[in-house]
Amino acid sequence: MHPAQDKDGGEGRVQNIIVADESAQIRLTFWNEDVDRIKDLQEGDVVSVTHAYAKEGFRGGVEVHLGRRAEIEINPKGSPLEQLDLSDLSVESRSQAAGLVRIREIDESNEGKSVEVSGIVMGATQASPVYPACPSCRKKVEEEGGRFTCSVCGDVKEPEYRMLYKITVDDGSGSIRATLFGETGEELLGMTAEEAHELITKSGNNLEPLERNSDRILGKYVSVRGRVSKFRDSMEIAASGLAFPDLVEVSKRERERIDELIR
Ligand SMILES: [Zn+2]
Known part of the structure; x- marks a missing residue:
């Protein structure tokens, strides 16, 4: 994740962050008390969000907004994204458009x-x-004689x-x-x-x-x-x-x- 911008509006607070996996990036918008829940978030942390909703962004593209039912988990255990090599990502925030x-x-x-x-x-x-990539950690797998091996997870069936x-x-x-x-x-x-x-x-x-x-x-x-x-x-x-x-x-x-x- 990447901090994008922090605004203090009259109505309430809003904080945008950019999250990415190796395929794409998306803007996540946190409102009011949810802003506090992510205040210690650092670049490179893994964020898991459930019950959020997608919305058309203001310059086109899609944004994810967290409504009342949204659950946020920071650095969930066993996330394959921990293995992600951040240097492979092309993350960019609006501030460095x-x-x-x-x-x-x-x-x-x-x-x-x-x-x-x-x-x-x-x-x-x-x-x-x-x-071919490993379905668990998404790293490239090696093929030898029809068998696939992931350097992290070992044998990969499919x-x-x-x-x-x-x-x-x-x-x-x-x-x-x-x-x-x-x-x-x-x-x-x-x-x-x-x-x-x-x-x-x-x-x-x-x-x-x-x-x-x-x-x-x-x-x-x-x-x-x-x-x-x-x-x-x-x-x-x-x-x-x-x-x-x-x-x-x-x-x-x-x-x-x-x-x-x-x-
Ligand atoms: Zn793997």
Whole structure:
């Protein structure tokens, strides 16, 4: 979790936090006395919330609100999320909101920071877009002779397939690779990780899900948000969000950007 903002309104108190698992992140909103229940929460703590409700966020997206019936548990025992490597997450709060940047401008000074780029998808990695993961701790499992082993949990009967692949995005100033995880990858590909896995099994071709959907992916105008990391000698983006912006909206933003520059 990440503290996002703390407001003291006349009506009551509200505290937003950002929670994430390895697939996505979401904003959690706590009201009034519930704010006290999370006051000792630290970044990296595991929060379990039940009986909460989802609501459309104020800038689009979904938020989770805690009503009266909500139960909050901090660092519940035996949570698989304790094993989660936080450095793999691309958590960002509104206070460090991503700014739209030119791909050419992304260099080592952006490492670890959140950015947003918009451009055309020029390609996707030539590898399987899914990997087998442990259903208990969600780590990648190793396969040997049809048997799957998790380095934490041992033998895994039935792995769970998760999506992970890279795309190359070009905005005219340059190109960058972006890693798409979980739902973000599924959205662009138009299929779930399970469906992609089935397609690979049936066709015997690791690339089948990407090849079959290449018309859908290549040439698509996307906006990618995420954290910049260095991979080998180049900068990449670990995507936390993917959008398919309206080109009219984009040119409007571009116009505003230019206005700001020449002011
Ligand atoms: Zn495991």
